[in-house]
Amino acid sequence: MNRIINYLIDVVRGVLFYFSQTKLRTALTLLGITVGVSSIIAIMTVLATFEKSTDQVVADVRTNVFYITRENPIEVSFGNNNKWARNKPKITWSEYEQLKRSLKLTKNMSAVVSEEPSDRTFSVGKKEFKSRLQSFWAADGDMLSLYKYDIVDGRNIQNIDIQNRSRVAIIGSAIKKELFPFVNPVGKEIKIDNIPFEIIALTDEKGEIAGQSMDSMVGIPISTYLKYFGGKWNRTDLQLVLESDSVENIDNATDEAIGVFRAIRKIPPGQPNNFYIATNDQLMDTFGEFTSYLKTFIGLITGISLLVAGIGIANIMLVSLNERIKEIGIRKALGARRSDIFMQFLIEAILISILGGLVGIVLGLSFGNIVALFLEQDPVIPFEWVFYSLQICASMGIIFGLYPAIRASRLNPIDSMRYD
Amino acid sequence: MTKSKKEIIGIRSVSKIYNLGDTVVKALDNVSLSIFENDFISIMGPSGSGKSTLMNIIGCLDVPTNGSYKFNNEKISEMKDSQLADIRNQKIGFVFQTFNLLPKLNALQNVEVPLVYSNLKRLKRTEKAKEALNIVGLSDRINHKPNELSGGQRQRVAIARALVNKPSIILADEPTGNLDSKSGTDILNFFDDLHKAGNTLIIVTHEQSVAKRAKRRIEIFDGKITLDE
Ligand SMILES: Nc1ncnc2c1ncn2[C@@H]1O[C@H](COP(=O)(O)OP(=O)(O)OP(=O)(O)O)[C@@H](O)[C@H]1O
């Protein structure tokens, strides 16, 4: 209808004039929206980075591998360590050997001890390597391929090393850089807690995965570990890494392993397992659960940012309240109906807030992505959140824009014209 | 005085009382007044006597505390908001004592406001608004915002806005108060023409020269009508 078209023209004029007359106020409000939207973008960029690195972890482990451990390693590392888990028995060397003899569907099986981070001292002469993130592991030769390390120079741990409990060690590239900056470490001696080991291999550089340096590591044969670091009663808690012959067979192989291990531990039927068994997929699911907590938390921060943006819009609408009540009085005196006022101010509220929101989003996207560039991340546009931002801005604008309009439209024209 | 003309405004025992805590102001005190089609009325009285209050009630902008008001024989108190809005838009042109222009809009847009609420096409709207501004002699100021106009020019924009919808009743609260004698006379001549064309005019004024043009003179003192001739 003509009436509505008339408002639209009137309203657009009014809004443009409004922005041109209140440059400072508008700029401040847009700043609020920009801060809100930018922080969303920045957070989304960080999240995207984080997700990329978890994808990396997933890609770096093999899917026909499964684990038997005392308790869920991810739950433990996130502090979800309940009493029941702590009461489970440690996995012993003899259990490992019995399992290894009985399993048919498992191609490879290693017992692993992994200290991550480890507080052992790695030293050469007087030089010591000390890092918060260093790791120390003990296993057999399969360990390297399980974690996709390549040997740059030297040889892997062999069965003979396991049998002889040889004092041999594999070192990561960060250890070499620190302790053997100019020479080839292979064949040289390294002391682990003052016990001398011969370096048999240097691995390639892996960088970081999920914040963990993969290169600050030293590895030795599992049997040697048990002899020198296993403690008095040799009750070291082992982690068993098993590999089924194919990805398709992994469920059968896991079932078999559960059955055999229960038999070894003589668990009566109906009792729960007193050990933890999981495939890589299941571990990743647990990991995903953690990221979803993270996302909830981020959602909360984002919500607060959006609220800040919304308050900016609300401010724009409220500050002009007196002015608007007077304007509404004049318009009513000149023949505007209540419904006209409602429509006109609704359109105006939506227009101002969406316009403000859009500018804020454009500025926020630019700002957030400049930050992303500095962090050497790919640019992101979180469309979902752009949409939410607009929605929040619009609803804030409507709520705080219509409130004075509705109030004033109920007054008689003279009272609202006098308002100030 | 009046023959068998139609009564378009019937005010019976109307009071407007402002209760300001300890003091009570009777802006209008038991006023009765009949206004007929094609009346040309001047209202005079000292400052604060209730002239604007009476005009606001006649113009359906304010409601009386007591008494009844019939517009074209219909009780205002029983009308819906939309009916009142349409009366203000179509039937009555109001020139406010304080102009009440919209500061955001330029002269042309201000004059267009009543047309926005009267289902008129946009081009037609601009055309009519320009015509009204021409009548008050402001064709060369249509793009000026109120704060870029002199007091007299603002008053003329307010007059143009009251006339733009060609209402049959014109209520003017001191329409020539800010005008020099030349433009004041121009406006009054135009009011004379409107009266001859059959419109009803009610003008509040302090000037005898203005009151003389009216065909019916009303005087107010302390919220009461003291003269009606
Ligand atoms: N909203 C209000 N609240 C309280 N008192 C009011 C209000 N509006 C008007 N009055 C009082 O009512 C009386 C009449 O006011 P009104 O504006 O009608 O005077 P007026 O005759 O138009 O005066 P002027 O010639 O100065 O314009 C005044 O005493 C004024 O103080």
Ligand SMILES: [Mg+2]
């Ligand atoms: Mg007055």
